[in-house]
Amino acid sequence: MPEPKHILIVDDEPSIREILCGALEMSGYRVSQAESPAAAKRIVAEGLPDLIITDLQLEYSDGLELISEIKVQHPNVPTLLLTGVWFDEKAIEERILKRVSSYIVKTAPLKTVLAEIGRLLAT
Numbered sequence: 001m002p003e004p005k006h007i008l009i010v011d012d013e014p015s016i017r018e019i020l021c022g023a024l025e026m027s028g029y030r031v032s033q034a035e036s037p038a039a040a041k042r043i044v045a046e047g048l049p050d051l052i053i054t055d056l057q058l059e060y061s062d063g064l065e066l067i068s069e070i071k072v073q074h075p076n077v078p079t080l081l082l083t084g085v086w087f088d089e090k091a092i093e094e095r096i097l098k099r100v101s102s103y104i105v106k107t108a109p110l111k112t113v114l115a116e117i118g119r120l121l122a123t
Contacts, residue, residue: 006032
């Protein structure tokens with residue numbers, strides 16, 4: 001049996017991490033959680049996850065900055081920006097999607113988030 005895909009969730013809101021972690025583990029993924037960019041970098045240093053999911057607005061930093069830093073050494077790691085911040089389509093296309101693999105708002109249904117995670121891990 002193949003090893004389950006490893007997903008790193010980076011969010012400073014424990015409830016978001018717990019909900020995502022539970023849903024992902026029930027879907028058969030191995031999940032690590034980080035409450036800060038520093039914790040996320042430690043996890044990545046121990047072994048690159050198959051997917052990184054991060055919030056945009058993190059305490060003392062932001063998810064795009066974290067992704068940019070990780071992609072210096074790991075340019076091909078898929079990344080999903082899961083945020084409560086709404087952007088217009090032009091900003092998403094011109095700025096966000098040039099830096100991340102995908103973008104979803106936190107208010108999206110969980111099944112939409114899980115489907116996008118499946119898509120990202122299938123590529």
